[in-house]
Amino acid sequence: MASFMLSDFLPYRLAVVASRMSGAYERRHSSDSGLSVPEWRVLAHLSQSSEVSVREIQTRVDMEKSKVSRAASRLEAQGLVAKVVNPNDRRLVSLSLTSEGKALMVRLTPIALQFQADVRALLGADAEQFEVSLNKLMKAKL
Amino acid sequence: MASFMLSDFLPYRLAVVASRMSGAYERRHSSDSGLSVPEWRVLAHLSQSSEVSVREIQTRVDMEKSKVSRAASRLEAQGLVAKVVNPNDRRLVSLSLTSEGKALMVRLTPIALQFQADVRALLGADAEQFEVSLNKLMKAKL
DNA sequence: ATATATTTGTTGCATTTGCAACGATGTCAA
DNA sequence: TTGACATCGTTGCAAATGCAACAAATATAT
Numbered sequence: 001m002a003s004f005m006l007s008d009f010l011p012y013r014l015a016v017v018a019s020r021m022s023g024a025y026e027r028r029h030s031s032d033s034g035l036s037v038p039e040w041r042v043l044a045h046l047s048q049s050s051e052v053s054v055r056e057i058q059t060r061v062d063m064e065k066s067k068v069s070r071a072a073s074r075l076e077a078q079g080l081v082a083k084v085v086n087p088n089d090r091r092l093v094s095l096s097l098t099s100e101g102k103a104l105m106v107r108l109t110p111i112a113l114q115f116q117a118d119v120r121a122l123l124g125a126d127a128e129q130f131e132v133s134l135n136k137l138m139k140a141k142l
Numbered sequence: 143m144a145s146f147m148l149s150d151f152l153p154y155r156l157a158v159v160a161s162r163m164s165g166a167y168e169r170r171h172s173s174d175s176g177l178s179v180p181e182w183r184v185l186a187h188l189s190q191s192s193e194v195s196v197r198e199i200q201t202r203v204d205m206e207k208s209k210v211s212r213a214a215s216r217l218e219a220q221g222l223v224a225k226v227v228n229p230n231d232r233r234l235v236s237l238s239l240t241s242e243g244k245a246l247m248v249r250l251t252p253i254a255l256q257f258q259a260d261v262r263a264l265l266g267a268d269a270e271q272f273e274v275s276l277n278k279l280m281k282a283k284l
Numbered sequence: 285a286t287a288t289a290t291t292t293g294t295t296g297c298a299t300t301t302g303c304a305a306c307g308a309t310g311t312c313a314a
Numbered sequence: 315t316t317g318a319c320a321t322c323g324t325t326g327c328a329a330a331t332g333c334a335a336c337a338a339a340t341a342t343a344t
Contacts, residue, residue, distance in 0.1 A: 006183060014276065017276060022157055054322075067300090070301095091308070207294090233340065
């Protein structure tokens with residue numbers, strides 16, 4: 001039997017590409033934003049759905065709730081996010097962007113879209129098919 | 143302008159899929175092996191190239207050298223890997239699998255290959271093209 | 285040969301992470 | 315209502331991580 005090749009192993013390759021891509025994107029915006037990846041995810045999610053709980057973000061954004069909670073606290077300390085107890089259900093916290101947070105997202109969005117465009121350009125004609133497969137993997141119960 | 147959609151963002155999707163896939167694979171073998179991901183990577187790399195330094199693994203396997211060093215130490219403590227100073231260049235450490243380490247890889251290799259086959263089956267006819275694109279991203283300087 | 289610079293692997297340290305426990309709130313049934 | 319149970323967000327804690335500093339070994343230059 002041929003010896004096992006880690007460099008051909010799908011989970012490995014995916015992890016390496018994902019880590020490099022996250023790093024590359026982080027380098028592009030961190031000098032402006034100073035955000036970590038978890039903070040970026042929370043901020044970006046809030047920009048598309050204005051009033052959300054920690055739990056909502058946890059499920060939508062694929063992060064542990066403690067990670068979300070801590071990222072939200074850091075964002076609050078930076079003045080980018082407001083945390084208010086939900087009056088209808090006082091267990092929930094309503095997270096929303098401050099005007100400062102919105103302003104940051106206005107600056108970050110074009111950077112994100114440009115980065116994504118660059119990646120797609122790199123893939124050329126295969127980009128669309130690649131994303132279809134990626135969606136399959138997202139939906140699959142791995 | 144349409145609001146930014148994190149769920150469509152490539153670095154995000156890639157990170158989520160990679161993390162889930164690594165987790166799924168880890169669940170399949172950890173009950174047998176007890177290995178963490180860094181330990182698995184070092185062990186798997188050693189199985190395909192018998193005598194290697196920490197630096198070699200660091201570059202080939204895309205891990206910080208401290209991560210490699212600590213993973214190797216844990217593997218040594220478990221009796222799976224032998225660490226010897228290289229007599230030609232005494233800065234280097236020669237890592238190699240013990241017979242116990244080889245035996246573990248013999249058990250793990252079919253599990254890994256089966257997992258990969260399952261993922262490819264999930265992607266169906268698109269699997270090949272997906273891996274071509276993944277290779278493009280691996281080679282790109284992101 | 286000697287001094288300087290580079291490479292290699294380990295370790296200290298601060299930060300981040302995942303997990304479980306917890307208090308607080310809310311739901312449901314009897 | 316009361317009591318048992320579930321849900322939400324935070325926090326304590328141990329482990330993992332990234333980075334810089336470091337000692338040892340080697341390479342390079344003068």
